[in-house]
Amino acid sequence: MNEFDDDRDGDDDVAIKEAPPQLKKPPLYKVILLNDDFTPMDFVIEILMDFFAKSEQDATDIMMCIHNEGTGLCGVYSRDVAETKVEVVNNYSREHQHPLMCAMEES
Numbered sequence: 001m002n003e004f005d006d007d008r009d010g011d012d013d014v015a016i017k018e019a020p021p022q023l024k025k026p027p028l029y030k031v032i033l034l035n036d037d038f039t040p041m042d043f044v045i046e047i048l049m050d051f052f053a054k055s056e057q058d059a060t061d062i063m064m065c066i067h068n069e070g071t072g073l074c075g076v077y078s079r080d081v082a083e084t085k086v087e088v089v090n091n092y093s094r095e096h097q098h099p100l101m102c103a104m105e106e107s
């Protein structure tokens with residue numbers, strides 16, 4: 001016999017514990033560009049301005065950072081938006097015969 005078996009009033013009470021709210025935020029993703037030896041600098045600046053809404057100055061700074069460091073951050077987005085950016089940028093680069101690589105990583 002335990003406290004749960006002792007239903008003296010006979011109304012078959014059920015103990016209900018409220019679940020804690022599941023409010024975990026969905027992850028965000030960094031979209032990055034990778035350096036290579038062949039893509040022209042002007043093309044990378046154009047990508048950053050046209051697909052990531054950077055000013056010409058910011059695009060130039062980010063491009064130079066990628067050129068010197070190997071990678072650089074274009075923006076942070078939900079998974080769907082990041083996947084689309086990567087696909088659109090990589091398709092655009094291939095259409096223009098440049099090997100520029102755009103990728104995403106969880107942030």
Ligand code: TYC
Pocket residue numbers: 033034035036037038039040041044063064066067100
């Ligand atoms: N390294 C390239 C060059 O010297 C320029 C470049 C910058 C390429 C950034 C890719 O993501 C890149 N022409």
